[in-house]
Amino acid sequence: MSVGSRVPAHELMGVREVAGGLLLVPPGVVGRAADEVRLRLVGRELGRGRWEAVAQGFSDVLVARWRPADGGPPVLVKCPRTGEAVRALVRERDAIAVLASELRPPGLRALLPETVDSRLGARPPVLVQEVLPGVPGDVLLARRPELAGPLAAAAFGVLDELHGTAGGSSRDGRLVDGWLGHRLAVLSDRVRWCRGAEGTAGLLALRSFLRRELTEHPTEVTWTHGDFTPGNLLLRSPGADPPTDNGLPVVTGLVDWADALADGPAVVDRATFALALGWLLDGRTWGEQLVAALRAGVLHRPETGELPLSDALLAWLWHVSGNLEKSRRFARNRGWLREVLVPVLRELAGSAPRSR
Template structure:
C-alpha cells in the first residue's frame, strides 16, 4: 500500500484485518466505492459487509461475512487495470511460494486465496483473514518494541531464505532486477526523462551493476515490500510487574501480506533493507528518499535495530519501493510531495556523484 496513516489515527483503530485498517462501511464514502461493493456483493452471494479499508492504493478492501455465518473474509476490489495486475501477481506468487514453504510450516503466514474472479466484471479477489495486529500499528503504540519486532521479522526472512535461497553469479539476474524497474521510473515520471533524471537513472544502474555483477549474490523468494505495515503480529503481554517499558516475550509474526512485488529469485538483501527504511519512516519520520541519500553519502544504511546494510541493498530497496508504488498507481507520478520527498533527491544525488 502506498502512503501512511497518521499515528493519531493508528492509535484509535479497533478493527484490523489482513494488515489493513478497517472502518464501518458507512464511513468509507465515495459513491464509486459503494457501487463496487454492491456489484461485488451480487457476485459473491448473500452476506453483509462488516468493514471497509479505502487506504491510499487503487484497491478497495472490505471484510465480509456470508449469510450462512462462518469466519469473515477479505474481499479485494481493484479500481484500475494496474491494481488488477498487482492482485494477479499477488495471487500467483502466494500460490507458488506457499507450495515451496509448506514443509517448513511458513505457509500459515501467507494469505489464503478463497476465490479469484480477477478476469470478471467486477474483478474480485477473496482471501482468508489472517490473525494479528499490523506491525506499524504495534510500533505506533509501543515504539520500544522496534528491536524485538525486527528480530522476529528477520527470523522469518532467514527461514524463507533457508527454504528457497541460494547464491548466484548470473549477471542476467541483475539485469532482470534492474531493467523493468528503471523503465517504470522513466516511463511514468516525466522528470526522470529530463537530463538530471536520466543521468540519475544511468548512475543508479551503473553503480548497482558494478556492486552486484561478477560476485556471489544471495537470491531467494523476496517479498519486495517487507515493511512493518505488511506484517501481522501477536503483541507480547505486559511484564508481570506492570512495568510499561518491559514485556514478556517478543512480537510473534502471524502473517505476511501484500505479495504483489514478490520475486522467486530476488536479491535477498532487499527485504532487510526495506524493513530498515520503513522503520526510519515510522520511528523517525524520515522519508525513504532522505534515508537513501544519507546511505549514498555514508556508503552504508545503518539503524540500531538492523545494523549495517550494504549500500547496494539500500538502493535496491529504494528502487523496489518507488517502482512498485508507481506500477500499482499512476497517481503517484503526479504527486509532487511524494516525488520531492522520495524519488527526486536520490536521483539528484546519484547524478551529482556521477558528474
C-alpha cells in the first residue's frame, strides 16, 4: 500500500476520533501532502518495512499501521500534527505507563496498548504502540446493534475493575474545582460564543449546578478513562471461538487514554458510554441528549439504566472540553458547535437544573 492510500477507519483497530457524533473534515490537499512527508520521515526512523494502512484521520493525529520487514508484529504509529495533539499523546503515553504499574489484575493490564517507542520530542514527533486484537465496539454495533445490552454489561465489568484499583469517595470542593475549572476555561477560551452573554450564563449555571451536586453528594474518585466510548473498546471478533464469555462479548483492549485521570470522578465513564450509545444507536447528538436530560432531570438508556443529570452533564463537559483541547478545529466546526455545544449551554442559561 502506498503512503497516500487511505482505507476505512474500521480497518485500523481501535482508532477512533468521535466528535459528539460529527466527524470533522479530513485534512485538505496541503494537509495530505504534509502527511506524506511525515510518513516518509517516520518510515526512515522505523527501518525496513511497509505501511499496511494509513488513515488521514478526522483529528489532529495521523494514524497508520506499520509492518516490519523482519516479520515482527505490526505496530500502530501515531503522528501528531499540532502542539495540542503532541500534548494529548504525551498524556496518553504517561497515563498508560502509570496505570500499568498500578494495576494488580493482569487481565486488566493486558487491555492497555503497550508503548513500543516514543519520540514525541523529535521532528516529526511520533508515538508507536502495539496493535491490540479485536474489533472496535462501534464497528460491532453497526453490524449487530442487538449486542448493545451485552456490550454495555461487558464494558461496565471492565469499568468496575478499573475503578476498583484505587480510590474512594470525596466531597472535597478543591478537587471539584480542579475538575471543573480547567474544563470550563477551555470552553470559554476556545469558543467565542461562550464568552458572550448567553454562553457565559450557561457556563456559570453549569458550574454552579455541578459544584453543588459534587460537594453535597459523595463522589467516587478513582482512575477514570475519560473517553469511555464503544469505539475505544476492542472486542473479540464475532467469528472468533469462543466469541463470548458467559454470554457477554469479550473485551480485548481499551485505547485512547489522553483524557485519563488518576483522581477523576468515576461517574464520567459510565455516563460517557451511555451518551455514546445514544449517538451510535439512535443518531441523537450529545447536545440533543443533554437537552432532553435537562428537561427530564435524568439521562436514561435501556442498556445503561437511569443516570443522574449531574453525571450526564459532567460527562458532556469532559467530552466537549477534551475535544476542544485536543484540536482547535472543533471550535471552527459550526455543525459541531450548533449540535453538540451551544444547545446545552443555551438550555442551562434559560433554566437552572434542579438538584437530585
